[in-house]
Amino acid sequence: MILELKQLFGNIFEEALIHEIAMVSTLREVPEDYMLIDIGEPIKGIPLMIGGAIKIYRENPNGDELLLHYIEEGDSCTLTYAWEMNASKSKIRAISELPSKLIMIPLKQMELWEEKFPSWRNFLFRSYQTRMDELIETLDSLAFDGLEKRLINYLAEKRRVNGKNELQITHQNIALELHSSRVVISRLLKKLEHLGKIKLKRNEILMV
DNA sequence: ACATTAATTGTGT
């Protein structure tokens, strides 16, 4: 685990911190499509992403979900940290998009580190900031963009995260993640296909 | 190989 930590965080964290992290944390590897935490579950710790990608969802009381953003290697889920203080129940759902590797840090240690290691405070702060920026971005998109633009963004982001042009996904799934309906997504995708932006197959979308 | 069923996608109203 020290190896992975040094690789990704060697420049950010001091040696002593890396060792402390390695002492108290556990390395987890999860397959694709694995739910790491669901809404309402108690938060056990904060993840440091080593590899892969995780989708973060929000859900309303009716059970409608909405994809908020991804976290990727080098990221942490600082949102969790922000509200872990008061309520220790998760307000989000996290599902792996790819097979992923992550280090789970128990909550207890983290407060100590804030005092002890400036680099840790820094990391939290920076991570927090980028996360907020991302959230604002998706919020803007929700508020001001039409569904078509959101769909295009979604596809582009998915291609980037997966690193390939063939996206294995059903229209129904896209509809759920964007909080739309299947029919609407199908129609928009068809339109995009006619525009030559994508090619549609069953269970797969080819980005051009 | 064939029939049946379920899941996914396309289209009209």
Add this chain to the structure above:
DNA sequence: ACACAATTAATGT
């Protein structure tokens, strides 16, 4: 949004 048709994949016999 709803209903239905068409297509494709999965499963059993």
